Amino acid sequence: MLSFEEATARLQAAGQTHVLRFWSELSGEEKDVFLDELSQLDPEELSQHCRAAAEAASRASGEGERLDTHMEPVAAEFIGSVCKSDKETLKQWDDEGILQIAENRVAVLLLAGGQGTRLGVSYPKGMYNVGLPSGKTLYQIQAERIQKVQELANEKNGSKCTVPWYIMTSEFTLEPTEKFFKENGYFGLDPSNVIMFEQRMIPAVSFDGKIILEKKNKIAMAPDGNGGLYRALVDNNVLEDMEKRGVQYVHVYCVDNILVKLADPVFIGFCVSKGADCGAKVVEKAYPAEPVGVVCRVDGIYQVVEYSELKPEMAEQRHPGGELVYSSGNICNHFFTRDFLQEVAQKFQGQLKQHVAIKKVPFVDEEGSLVKPTKPNGIKMEKFVFDVFQFSKKFVAFEVLREEEFSPLKNADGAPVDTPTTVRRSLLAQHYRWAVQAGANFLDEHGNPITPKLRCQYPVLLLLTSFTQRSL
Numbered sequence: 296m297l298s299f300e301e302a303t304a305r306l307q308a309a310g311q312t313h314v315l316r317f318w319s320e321l322s323g324e325e326k327d328v329f330l331d332e333l334s335q336l337d338p339e340e341l342s343q344h345c346r347a348a349a350e351a352a353s354r355a356s357g358e359g360e361r362l363d364t365h366m367e368p369v370a371a372e373f374i375g376s377v378c379k380s381d382k383e384t385l386k387q388w389d390d391e392g393i394l395q396i397a398e399n400r401v402a403v404l405l406l407a408g409g410q411g412t413r414l415g416v417s418y419p420k421g422m423y424n425v426g427l428p429s430g431k432t433l434y435q436i437q438a439e440r441i442q443k444v445q446e447l448a449n450e451k452n453g454s455k456c457t458v459p460w461y462i463m464t465s466e467f468t469l470e471p472t473e474k475f476f477k478e479n480g481y482f483g484l485d486p487s488n489v490i491m492f493e494q495r496m497i498p499a500v501s502f503d504g505k506i507i508l509e510k511k512n513k514i515a516m517a518p519d520g521n522g523g524l525y526r527a528l529v530d531n532n533v534l535e536d537m538e539k540r541g542v543q544y545v546h547v548y549c550v551d552n553i554l555v556k557l558a559d560p561v562f563i564g565f566c567v568s569k570g571a572d573c574g575a576k577v578v579e580k581a582y583p584a585e586p587v588g589v590v591c592r593v594d595g596i597y598q599v600v601e602y603s604e605l606k607p608e609m610a611e612q613r614h615p616g617g618e619l620v621y622s623s624g625n626i627c628n629h630f631f632t633r634d635f636l637q638e639v640a641q642k643f644q645g646q647l648k649q650h651v652a653i654k655k656v657p658f659v660d661e662e663g664s665l666v667k668p669t670k671p672n673g674i675k676m677e678k679f680v681f682d683v684f685q686f687s688k689k690f691v692a693f694e695v696l697r698e699e700e701f702s703p704l705k706n707a708d709g710a711p712v713d714t715p716t717t718v719r720r721s722l723l724a725q726h727y728r729w730a731v732q733a734g735a736n737f738l739d740e741h742g743n744p745i746t747p748k749l750r751c752q753y754p755v756l757l758l759l760t761s762f763t764q765r766s767l
């Protein structure tokens with residue numbers, strides 16, 4: 296741990312000595328806690344970060360104009376599709392994916408470092424119980440889906456395989472997540488195949504480039520965004536662990552989508568058979584302002600333009616037939632080869648764009664009292680997981696059906712969309728369809744059969760055959 300003098304020198308070098316203004320009021324223990332936090336900040340990186348944040352915030356408004364003129368949609372013929380592909384092709388992709396899983400070449404990686412601010416819970420989102428009859432949490436649903444895909448691969452290939460589960464957490468989520476998994480016996484998975492690691496935290500900064508204090512002895516810190524993954528992979532030797540296990544393909548996903556298909560064999564098989572090093576699942580956007588990023592090209596390079604950075608005029612553009620021009624909604628389900636991740640970690644991770652989020656950051660005022668600001672006062676810098684697409688040599692997009700694969704938990708009940716109620720309904724509706732496909736009959740209160748509404752009937756049927764046993 297640093298001495299007070301060392302900490303002062305470091306902060307001086309970074310132009311941030313204001314954070315020590317309450318030093319004389321702190322107890323011995325509080326001083327130690329603070330010095331410990333300050334020890335973890337590299338002075339060079341710190342001053343760069345504060346400068347970059349202030350500069351980026353003043354530049355942020357210019358990005359929209361650039362996108363207007365340089366952005367174009369991905370042509371439909373370049374997007375693989377569950378809905379538009381024939382039975383034989385889908386089966387080939389499914390077989391290929393299952394084979395890769397059976398041969399222990401596939402891992403899943405969960406991005407679970409976020410704070411669930413919109414949902415309004417203080418614990419990790421994965422621990423949320425959405426009120427299913429089974430009472431299962433998002434973590435449990437995901438664990439059981441991993442188990443099921445392993446079983447399916449084992450049955451088909453007569454092997455005993457493992458799909459390791461890498462979980463990226465943050466200072467906010469690591470401890471409660473570990474505790475939750477332990478208390479629940481890792482939901483039946485072998486603990487040695489559940490690998491948790493932590494992403495970095497970075498300071499929140501005021502508009503004039505000064506670190507914000509959230510307590511007299513604590514800096515306001517935030518996770519470095521889900522694109523912090525690439526640095527965390529290096530910090531925690533995760534790629535070495537994957538190499539030891541023989542993992543070649545990684546399915547990366549975010550925690551809140553209740554319908555996520557862990558290590559989806561069709562998606563894995565599609566990406567592998569196209570020779571892709573990087574891939575993204577998309578769904579057709581439901582409405583222009585839907586808070587999903589859009590997969591598109593900017594200056595001819597594939598990327599996701601995040602919803603927070605897309606101007607409404609662009610989001611609302613339509614083709615003459617009425618369909619949205621930017622309709623490929625990112626569902627945060629990505630495919631990467633381990634080689635690609637290795638390359639990004641070694642060569643490009645420092646070049647990832649810093650996205651600016653202007654937020655209300657609670658702070659201590661000159662008297663040392665905590666203030667909860669009513670308007671934004673600070674900058675949080677975040678990296679985005681999809682910003683590595685530009686480094687890909689072969690990028691593919693894969694369109695899937697929303698009702699089968701995307702229903703995210705973002706907001707608390709009361710909001711119109713993406714709430715515990717809507718995700719619960721999505722999962723129950725999916726199970727209803729699966730039950731019907733397996734021969735069940737549902738009757739309404741008058742004893743009349745209820746007819747299922749299935750869009751795109753054929754591929755759903757095919758996927759159902761392979762996923763029926765993966766139900767909950």
Ligand SMILES: CC(=O)N[C@H]1[C@@H](OP(=O)(O)O)O[C@H](CO)[C@@H](O)[C@@H]1O
Pocket residue numbers: 521549586587588589599601602624625626627678679680681703705
């Ligand atoms: C940086 C990032 O990954 N953003 C993703 C992610 O956004 P959230 O802000 O976490 O809701 O999930 C969305 C899908 O639920 C996806 O559309 C979006 O692009």
